[in-house]
Amino acid sequence: MKKLSYLLLLFVFVITTACSEDDSFDEPDPVEETPEEVPEEPEEPTEPEVPEETPEEGDPQTYAFAPGETRGYIVDGSASEETVALFYHLKAISDSRFIIGQQDAFNAFYNSDSGESDMKKLTGSDPGMLGSDFMFITDDSNNGEAGNWFYQQEQQITQDAIEAYDKGMVNAFTWHLREPYEGDDFYTSEMTAFQRENAFRSIMPGGANHDYYREKLQKVAEVVKNLRGSDGTLIPVIFRPFHEFDGDFFWWGAPYSTPAEFKEVWRFTVTYLRDELDVHNILYAFAPDNSYTSKSAYLSRYPGDEYVDILGMDNYGDFSSQSGSGVAAANQKLKVVSDLAKERNKVAALTETGYFVDAQNPLPSNFYSENIYNVITESDVNIGFIMFWQNYADSYTVPVPGVEGEDDFMEFIEKEEALLLEDLPSLYDMPAN
Template identity: 50%
Template sequence: MKKYYTLTILSILFLVFACSGSDSDATTDIPNDTPKGDPPVAGDTDPLTTQNVKTYMVDPNATAETTALFYNLKKLSKTKFAIGQQDAFNGFYNNGATDQSDIKKTTGSDPALLGSDFIFITDKNNNEQANNWFYQQEQKTISDIKAAYEKGMINTMSWHLREPNKEETFYADDMTAEQKATAFKSILPGGANHEWYKKKLDKVAAVFLKLKDVNGVLIPVIFRPFHEFDGSWFWWGANFCTADEYKTAYQFTVTYLKDTKGVHNILYAFSPDNSYTTSSNYLSRYPGDAYVDVLGMDNYGDLNNQGQAGADKANAKLKILSDLAITKVKIAAMTETGYRVTTSVSPVTDWFSTYLYNTLTANSIQISYMMFWNNSQDGYYVPTPSATNAADFKTFATKTKSALLNTLPKMYEMPK
């Protein structure tokens, strides 16, 4: 489903128009963030062990913390899913107070996962000078990721990369027919803009390598390039490249970051939108197990006020992911979702606690994390405390399989 961004100079506001049984043990209050317990522990029949974990990962030279994150995310999916939000430390509904995330205002706990983006970091206008707005956003993004890691949160980054011709948009509708036909192909090895793309990856690599905690330890990040590729709203979409071309670009991206630039604190996520209904559809542009750690899906459409029927459709698609992730020993995730409420769009009763929760838990699926898109001045995906659906969100967040930061185990240490 097509998405739109609105950019203001005062803040980063990503405005997006997207991309069964239930629990009865929810409570209405969530305590403040508390120290986390030990990392999750696997059952005896699980093929993944602390000794063999790297054999299932993209990067055999991944840092210890990145390896632990893969292991713990995989184990977490057996009992819980981490709840996250894009731009949680910067996107606030109705210009709300900025001292804490909207999720924390409503629940008492920060999200378990923070979503960030390379959109402004790799912008052509980022001249890396202190007075440059785009560079300031780069520094803010880095600071937020460090703060999230310090809290024990999981970090993920998407990349709304602007097209290589004028670098003004990532939306295909803003491009000429010729640009749409050639842009993606031009960044492939041997293409006219391949060196341009490598320079963008150099910037991405430099940022990943700057992400260090107070002890100089590299911070793990789930990186999600070329997302929602099965649609054609982005210039890397299905109408503008073949399956083999998409695979080549994804494989090059991983190999260049990992082997050429020596970045070893990344887990790589593959995330189409919700167009598929079979595993073969889902894997039609899959670059291979050697290039993917996380099997994801963005899904707004099935949950766009379609009631239980929509939840069932979304769950069936997540069941495909979950089964593939179990077979391949990968991580499964709902990489984006949400229902955006505005002054003209009312909340859907029980959307969080019934429809979304069923989507994420029915049919014994194993989903490691899910992420809402960002709140903004004129709309929200996660309610603030005064919203009429705040209680519904709190119920969702306290169900058995839900995990905000206050119930997230330690994710960067292997279990002893």
């Protein structure tokens, strides 16, 4: 019924319009906390031209373009047809539904119980989105040889992405890029003071490590341009670089660059991939952590609408409070993102979240069916997707059968708005105008 309801909504639209505990593969746990410093005074954002909308009275549409107009609203005007279709569907879905995803769903399991994804073990369906990471793919130690562990990880990750696409899922990549001096770490707590203070600026055009950064982008481009489904189709991906950049725990964090410097590197990243390396199957996601409570603060490091497709926010901290105030705060922060996405014809998303349940951290009551659900739906919030972080051998963000929260998670995914793989429309086919 969920798929039927979505298709009916899409048909009506066509007729009526003329459209962290951030970690991976046993890396050290990050320090998840909101930075104490107040963000720098933002530059006055340039408001884009927003097409006129003439919805019928009471029409809740969050978008203002027909399928044939979609290409004009994304970063890459030369994007593949499937990439354009994915953006259109994510935007359309966000009007009244949301896709549920999980990081590394095919290879990270609670209790090391491999096989089907943990989400499928519980719900009978894979998630609607698979999260992956370019970290090991771009690692200095990846020499491209069959016996190399990092290259083996590259092969596993790309095969997972192909499997996800073949199933009809969305692929989303983050990037825990190692600092460019030694190539060892991405957490500032594990770096020297010199590395912390200079790493980001060194990858800027003209910087000491700019060529190094170009080489890493070339590796990203090589992988993305060769991601093809079993049918030979180039696979669209969401790319979320420099995530949680408002914190101080990553070397690309706010204390280590000015807003202008951050924007310059972001714009270079997009234009180099798109215009020089001819990568045309990426949607670009802008995703700070949860420190922002106003539009002006959220936009303080925003590189511009022409460089961003998806407006996101990562948020662990507000959920860890286990209180109503944390849920309300998370909802209001996500409303900032949602409102900006509506104004700018972008897709809004809760790009990374979760509560890590283990022996020391019991799950809050009704965490999924009330806390998470209320954050992503109340106050006229509209998002295209929510991404839970991965499960580990000794902790989980998505329950499996027999553990705390299984009934609550089932209640969450059975909400009318929730979309797992089995509920998705054909995301890579554009409907007719």
